[in-house]
Amino acid sequence: MSKFLNEFKQFAMRGNVLDMAVGVIIGGAFGKIVSSVVDDIIMPPIGWLIGGVNFSDLKVSLPTVEVTGEKLPAATINYGNFLQTCLDFFIVAFCIFLLIKLVNKFAKKKEEEPKPEPKPTAEEKLLTEIRDLLKERK
Numbered sequence: 001m002s003k004f005l006n007e008f009k010q011f012a013m014r015g016n017v018l019d020m021a022v023g024v025i026i027g028g029a030f031g032k033i034v035s036s037v038v039d040d041i042i043m044p045p046i047g048w049l050i051g052g053v054n055f056s057d058l059k060v061s062l063p064t065v066e067v068t069g070e071k072l073p074a075a076t077i078n079y080g081n082f083l084q085t086c087l088d089f090f091i092v093a094f095c096i097f098l099l100i101k102l103v104n105k106f107a108k109k110k111e112e113e114p115k116p117e118p119k120p121t122a123e124e125k126l127l128t129e130i131r132d133l134l135k136e137r138k
Helices: 002-012 015-049 079-112 122-137
Strands: 065-067 070-072
Touching: 002 015, 015 079
Parallel strands: none
Antiparallel strands: 065 070
């Protein structure tokens, strides 16, 4: 059992796993910020521009159902919430696109930097001398 725990500990302490965990936590917090921006800042003016509509109130009510003589409340299709969620998604996707584009730009610059020529090893120097001596013999 301790071998299993040691393997798990090695896995959990790898840099990639920790980076991923931090990314998920930051992503969740960022999602809440985007939802607030959409719900509280973007959608109210859009609703006002199209006639004072509150998007969270946009829904289609389905017919009521009677079960054993009791009327159940009507179910609703809340397409206004769906529109807000779609807008949330597009904003998050756009932000991630910009972030990846920025990271790729920096990675490309780093790749373009010329790398210095590696110094020859002692073995390579010796082989070069031997080659040169053999050329002189001919």
